[in-house]
Amino acid sequence: MADKTLVCKDCGEEFVFTEGEQEFYKEKGFENDPVRCNTCRKARKQQSNRR
Known part of the structure; x- marks a missing residue:
């Protein structure tokens, strides 16, 4: 696995989804990238x- 560069759906800025974060998501059973x-x-x- 390698770091991924993704684009935020709110602000449109690029951010890095690190290899460590990907491992964490996989361990938790999350199937979609942030x-x-x-x-x-x-x-x-x-x-x-606040609500």
């Missing part, structure tokens, strides 16, 4: 917690 960068993921999570 669609948001860490910054947008954190912002979305904060918005969800």
